[in-house]
Amino acid sequence: MSKRILLVEDEKNIILGLRTCLDAAGYQVEVVEDGEAALAAVHREKPDLVLLDLLLPKVDGFEVLSTMKNDHNLKQIPVIVLTAKAEEEDRRRALDLGANAYMTKPFRPQELWDILKKYLPDTA
Numbered sequence: 001m002s003k004r005i006l007l008v009e010d011e012k013n014i015i016l017g018l019r020t021c022l023d024a025a026g027y028q029v030e031v032v033e034d035g036e037a038a039l040a041a042v043h044r045e046k047p048d049l050v051l052l053d054l055l056l057p058k059v060d061g062f063e064v065l066s067t068m069k070n071d072h073n074l075k076q077i078p079v080i081v082l083t084a085k086a087e088e089e090d091r092r093r094a095l096d097l098g099a100n101a102y103m104t105k106p107f108r109p110q111e112l113w114d115i116l117k118k119y120l121p122d123t124a
Contacts, residue, residue, distance in 0.1 A: 003120045004028045006047040008038040008064065009082070010056055014105070018051070021109065027120075035059025039067055042074055049119055052099075054083040054090065062097060069098030078119040082107065 005022055009015050010033045022029045030045060032038050036058040042050060050068070054061035061081065068074040078100040083090070086104045094102050101115045 002026050002028050003048040003122075004030070004045065006038065006041055006045065006050045007031045008033075008035070008050060008052045008056065008061065010034060010053065025113075025116075033057070035061060035064045038064045042068060042077065046074070047077060049116070050077060050079045051082050052079050054081060054085050054094065062093065065094060065097045065099055080112075080115055080119070082112075 005027045007015065007018055007022070007029055009018070009031065015031055015033075019029050019031060030041060030047070032041050034057040038050075038052070038056070039059065041047075052061050052064060056064070061083065065079055065081070068077065068079060075098065079098065081094045081099045081102045082105065083103075084105045091102045100119060103111060103115070
């Protein structure tokens, strides 16, 4: 059974690139483009991992992360932040809120695969 990844991203070109790569690697990928939809999807689908942008419409990624990590039913889901926010303050805040890893855009594909293998070890 393939692992399910929730991709929370609002930039079309990044969605296309990531979805293509993740699909090719055998992951089941659901894409949502705002924080409100992310919270609904994570409650509904309980994915195996979330790739989360921080700069999102409606509800920002920090709020999505905080909500997930404060919910007993969701806090065990690994969250990988993938964002353009490169400031150390943002990185520290996300990690303090419970992010499992923090990557800035642009990112190296191998870095993403290494993280996916760490949190979804029986795939990719």
